[in-house]
Every structure is written in structure tokens, then in C-alpha cells.
Amino acid sequence: MNFWDKLGTLDRRWIYLLVALSVIFPLIVPMSFKISITPEARQLFEAVDALPDSSVVMLTFDYYPSTVAETEPMATAALHHLFRKDCKVVTMTTIPLGGPSMAERVTRTVARKYNKVYGTDFVNLGYKANWVAVLKGMGTSIEAIYPADNSGTRLSELPLMATVKNYDDVSFIFVVADNDIVQNWVSIVNAQYGTPIGAGVTAVGAPKYYAFVGSGQLTGLLGGMKGAAEYELLADARGLAEKGMGMQSLAHLVIILMVIVGNIAFFAGRWSKKGKVK
Amino acid sequence: MSSVEIIQIWVAAFFTLAIFSFLYKDNPFYKLAEHIFAGLSAGYYVGLIWKAVIIQQLWDPMLAGSWWLVIPGILGVLMFARLWPRISWVSRIALAFVMGNTAGIFLITQLHGIVLPQMQSTMLALGGTAGFASALLAIIVVVGVISTLIYFYFSKEHTGVLGVTARVGIWFIMVSFGAHFGYTVMARISLLIGRVYFLADQWLPSFSQLF
């Protein structure tokens, strides 16, 4: 086992330590950077900003607690933007594990800052099973699928829902998701009812949805924590995502370094062996 | 910070560290956290379906007169027959009803909502709309889409023109997967940042309250 082989098979816990340090260090020495805005993030912001005040927007909490670091800042920044524009917000979720609880808590926290009234300014529809039928069903009648809201109040008793019967009464759908539900919002709702849809997704899913932005089926796209930081900047709603970017940068450099050094150890190891064999 | 908040943060911190401990090696703390997690998630589903389906979609509407909803209710209960192999065929009707409906919706949305618009948006003028850059982009997109579709074509040997197109396709696919790789790395690090931020921003300051 020459030097290169030893370098190539370093015990993985040393590498874990290096990653941990790269994320903790910026906490001690805060690093702030200028965040550049991608055209796709600007397109989403401008589409929401162009909406006339007090128009109805549907905000969906289609993410599991496992990806809140990327998705929650997007939902929070969107809510700041929408409430500042006096838009009426209808929230819902297709995620059975935690979806309704997170939709309730995140929306009420931001609504309190703009002293919005539940029932007239915002409503949380919560969760109903089988998202295919939910997405398709709301096309004809939201009340058929959701007889009551997340807390059990009948929809007929909520003033806001009197004006929102189905997608025709919704001006924009802002989907925040960590799974393929975005593809179904596009292929069921946008394709059949024409409601414009913008999406904030985790970085794992983002590359796939460029195809929908390109075909105009998606109006703008946020990708990962950087996408959230971009929307926070655009909507002037500074939050967690922007603070995280410093730590993100150092960790990326560590990973890039790992790939390069790993490959050097691999190739150098092979050349030195070839050298001996000849 | 009130004492309730401190308890909340310490409970959350305990379970966060219990899961992280798996990095060192599998241990009783991780096993305990894992099993509690499985139980709480199952319990969450019970609370959710009890409220969202049984009360809001069955009990209340039936009380208000929509008695026919007893039919989907019975179909739903029949679903439990899947748990006992001997009578699992009873659940087939309920399963077929849901799967058939989803299949009917998907059959339309995959063709009308994905294939048609994606085909249409690939019909680009190779001259581009404004100058050289947009022409280059149009050519890249057109060549990329066609070569990817040909790469995943299985009814003819990849030889001759087809072989060359497939070869070009694999290069395009590697660039796209490289982008996927970069984005996925970014995602996992953001999730780590989220947890480290919780520990540093909420848990550590709570020490000053206690000691």
C-alpha cells in the first residue's frame, strides 16, 4: 500500500470531521456574500409582483419536514411578499406527514406580522388524501373536495372561500415542493385549467423543471437554498436562506476539493503501480 | 426563554444528536430515535385521517344528509382486508376503484399535459429569435432532445446514423447528470446547514439560561 493508496482510502470519519468544520466555521466567523439573481427566480418574483392587489393566490406546502432547510424559507418569503401586496392566500398540502401542521404554523406566524385575519385574508385547506383526485377535483369545485378547512370550519362560513369556487378564481399558484408533485400541478392544473404556476423546489429536483420553464408551463423556478435566498432578496424578506449561503460556499469548496484530491490519489496510484510493473 | 421553550429545544436537540450519532456507528440512541420516529409518524397519520377523512368527509356530511357517502366509507374499510392474505381479494374493488381513477387521469395528463407541450416547445426555429446566441441555444436544445430520445430507443441496433446520434445523446446526458450531481450535493449540504443552525442558534444559547 503506497502513499497514494493510503491517501485514497482515508477513513471516512476524517472526511466527516472536515465537512462538520466547514459548516461550523462560518458560524464563528460570519461570511456574507453578494447573492446573484438567476433569470428564473426573477421571472417568478415579477409574475407574483405583477398580480393586482387583493387577488387570490394558492400557496402549496408540498414538502416533508426532511427538506425544511431549503423549502420553508421559500414559503416564508412568498408569504411576506403576498401579504405585503394584500393578496388573499389559500394554502393547502398534498403531504400527509406534517403538511397541514407546517402550513398552519408557517402561515399564521407570518400573518400575525401583517395582522391578517383568518377566514377573510387567508385560509388553510389542509390535507385530503390521493393528490391526483385533489388536484383534478379542485378544477370543478374546491368545496366538494374540502367540505371544511384544516380546523374543521365549514367552507361556507369562511368569507374568502365564498369568492373562490375553483381554479378560475385563483390568479396564481405558488407551489413549494420537494417531490414530483410539481409535474402534476403542471400537467393536470396548468395544462387543463390554464392557471399560471410558479415553483420553489429543492435543489435535487430543480434541474428537471427547467424543461417546464422552457415550455412556458412553469412561470419561474427557485432551486434549493440559493433559490430561497434569491427570493428573500427580491421580496426584501431577509431570512434563514441568505444566512446559510456562507456555510454553503465553504462546504461546496470542500466537496470540490474532495473530488479533485480523490482523483489525483486514484490516478497517481495507478501510474506509480504501472511504473513498477514495467 | 421560558422554561417550556428550553424543554422543547432540549428535546429536539436530543433527537437531532441521536440521529447524527449513526455517523459514528449504529448505536442504541439511534435505534431508539428511529423506532420512536416510526411510531410518531404512524400516530400522525391516525390523527390526520381521523380528522380530514372520517370526520370532515364522512361523519359531518352524512349527518347533514349526504347518506350515500356510506358507500366510499365501506369501500375504505374493505381496504383493510389486504392485511389478511386469505381475504385480501375483498379489498380489490376498493383498490381497483382508486387505481383505475388515477390511471384514467394519468392517461390523459401524461399525453396532453406533458408529451404535447414538450413536443411543441421543441419545435424551434434554428435561426433563433435574436441573433447568434439564441440560434446556438436552439440548436443545442433540438439536438439534445432528439439525441436523448434516440438514446432511449430500443427497437433498432445503435449502428450507423442511429449509433452516432445515440453517442451524441450520451454526451448530452452526462452534462445534464453533471448538473444534477452539482445540485444534489448543494441540497444535502443545505439540509446539514439547517440542523447545525438549529443547534448553534437555539440550543447553545439555552445553556446560558440553565447554567
Add this chain to the structure above:
Amino acid sequence: MLKHLKIRFLLTFLLTFVADYQLAAAQTSDDIFRVDRINALITFVLFSIAILLYIKWAKEGKPLFIRKIAGLDAVEEAVGRATEMGKPVLFIPGIQEIDDIETIAGISILGRVAKITAQYDTPLVVPVRYPMVLAAGQEVVEQAYIEMGKRDSYNRDIVRYVAGEQFAFTATVNGMMMRDRPAANIYMGAFFAESLLLAETGNAAGSIQIAGTARPEQLPFFIAACDYTLMGEELYAASAYLSHEPLMLGGLKGQDLMKVLIVVLIIVGIILMTLGFGDAFRNLFEAV
């Protein structure tokens, strides 16, 4: 007979699309029938005909050609090398339940690998995560050993249930890799975040690694860490090639015919758009 039928099929499709254009123009909102969605109807009808016809031909045993997937040669080569070195082959049919399409594809490829290991008496290890996958795996492996006339060298715990929880399963399989040091690791099926851990440990154990999954977000890691990777639909094509199961084979062939149709229409659209008068043709594909 097949050949010119396909050409006639393509022509009818092109002509009906042009006819659709006049009809769509006459759409008035209170019509009962959604005339503006006739392009979807045509696509739906032609798609169904293509799929059902090929399934019928597949069931009748008509010779339906599928090219051999390069990944299968890599699998056979890797198992061959394991035989020479007298070391075991480790096969994981993904970590999803039996009703997942990728697991079904993985199991059919397992059948092929089991035939080769049976023939050369190479030790085979198949850790699984669900009881139903265990049953299906044992059935396929036993069948392969019987077919190769090696019933006596088959034993029940070639396919073994390891653990239910995702990371516990990964930790146990990693332990097996470092202990047995298999010559070849083959991952065929649905994989999630643990793909990284498996491929990395397999690399450290010095095994040849071949993977196949349809999940796009895991493919980059397998490509970077394994010697060969079956990508996306190649996994299904490989299992259709091996099993000749009519449903899979017919479905695949029908989809292939639609791909030809789509590429032809896209090229026609591009030519017309580049020449400047393609908008009329392009609007035929408008999803309303």
C-alpha cells in the same frame, strides 16, 4: 407485414393532425364536445392502438426485436470475472416493495445472473429489505438453478432478508461487503440516498460494480462510482429483453413507435419553423 403497417400508421397520424386544424378553428364555447382538445384525442387513440397492438403481438409470440442492452454484457462479464476469482457475487434488487416497477425489473435481471452463477457454481448473495421481495427473489433464483440442472447447489439463504429500515439495511450490507469482499456488486432496482454508501463501500472493497435504476437523482452517483450503469428506461428494456414478458415487451415496443412518431413530428416542426411558416403546424400541438 409489420414494416409497411408502421409507415401507414405514421401517415394516418400526420393527415389527421392537419384535419384537426380546421375543426379546432370552428370551436365555440358551448359545444358539448371539446373540439379544441382533438389533438389530445388523436394522440390518446393512436397511443392506445400502438400499445395494445404490440401487447397482442407479444402475447402471440411474434418476434419483436429489442437491441441487447450494453449493460447486460457488463453484468455477464463481471459475473464471469467473479467465477475466475472464485469470489461471491452480491446482487441487490433495489430497496422498494415488490409492487414497484423497478424492483420487478431488478428481480428479472437477478434471474439472468442466477443462471450464470448456477452454471459456474459461483457463490451468490442477495440481501433484500421486504418479505415479499424475499419470496419473489427465492422463486426466481431457484427457477434459474433448476433450469441449469443445478438443483442441488441451490440453497434457500442465497436470497436473505437483512433489515427493514433503510439505513440499518445499508449498514448490514456494507458489513457483508467488507467481510466477503465480493468480486462483483450488482445493484438493479429503486435506490435512494443509500446508493452513495453502498457504491462507496463496494469501491473500497475493490469489487466491480454495475448499477441500474430509473431514478434520475441517483444516476449521477452510480455513474461516477460504478463501472457501468443502466440508465432510466434501459433498466426496463433490459428486463423486457431477458424475460420477454408480453406486457413489458409490448409496452416498450409501443412506446418506441411513439418515440419515432414524436421525433418525426418535432423534425417536421423544426424545418417549418426555420423556414418561417411553421406557426400553423406548431399550434396543432397546443394543449388547451
Add this chain to the structure above:
Amino acid sequence: MRTIVPVIVAFLAGFVMIVSFFFNPERTFFGRIESEVLVWVTIVGGFTLLLGVVSITRVNWHAVRTKKEGWVYNLFTLLSIFVMAIPAMLPVSWSQLFGDTEGSIYDWLFFHVDYPMMATMFAMLAFYIASAAYRAFRARNPEATLLLVTATLVMLWRIPMGEAFLIRVGDTLLFGYNLPESINTYIMNGANLAVQRGILIGAALGAASMSLRIMLGIERTYMGKG
């Protein structure tokens, strides 16, 4: 009988959706049927979630009863299910601890135990990616090399530090060419968009083919054997 009835039910439940797509729902009675079928599907769909709960309870109860190795952990799972589920089903009018609103046991346990654990589960992957990047990701063939080079470029582009570096590289070596912008245009909106579109079309055809087979009762594996 055991397969004919479910096959007919599957076909009708799907056929309604296809017909109502091609006919104006308001102008025909199909609209009424479609809406009712969809409501029923959301109700029946809800019970499938409870299936998982019953099987988890059964597996863990069996492990505890037969004192299987490590049965104490299974006991914790059982306790967690009931501590979470029972209070949630009791009316909030009896006590603030019941139901699922803020302040209930259900809400407290979710946000302070389940939520942090789930958020941590995938955070571990950052460590695995780093060690795999170092020990396994090799430019072993031309394709893998192209993948790793693109990945490095994208990782650099997505962080402010990296972007500044790319701009400086563009200015010094490439006569002021804006590298970051061209990554977004030619990689993300070019090659990546094209490949994702190709894969999307292929996957959509596959999903439609599976849906057609399920609706016509040709594909019945989901019904199980017997």
C-alpha cells in the same frame, strides 16, 4: 368473479375521467359524476394510509409479544403510536391537550420530536456525499469525466465565492466572457433542459402505457395473487 368485478370497476373509474375531459363538464351530466367520483377517491384513498399504521402496529406488537431480540425498541414504537394518535382523536373541547391545534400533544410531539428527526435524517447525507466524493467518484471513463467536470462547474456557479472566481477567470482568460451567465444559458437551459425534456417524454409515455394497462385490466399485479 374475484377479478372481473374489480377490472370493471377500474375501467369505469378511469373511463369517467377520460370522457369528462373530452366533453364540456358543465354542459353534460358527466361533470356531476366526475366530481362525485373524485370525492369518493379521496375518501377511499385516506384509508390506504391507515393500512400502513395497522401493519406497523401488528409487526411491533408481534415482536414485543414474542420477546424478539431488541423488543424494547418495538415497545417504544407502539407507545409512540398511541401517545400520538389517541389524544388527537379526542375533542379539543374536553381539553387543550387534545385535538391537533397548537398546544395539543399531537402538535407538540410532531414539531419537537418527529420534525427535528426527519430534518436530521437527510442532513447526514452531506457527510456521505463528501466521503463518496473523495473515495468513489473517479473519472474512470470519458463519460464520468464529463459528468464530474460539469458537476464541479455547477457547484462553483451556485455559490457566491465560486461565481466571483468564474467571473475573474472569464475576464482574465476569455476576454471578459461572462462564464456564470453562459453556464445558466447553455448548460442549465441548454443541454440539461434538452435531456430532461427527452427523459420527461420517455417517462410520460411509460406512465401512460402503465395507466392504459391498469385501466383495461391487463396489468393486475397491484391486485396481488389468488
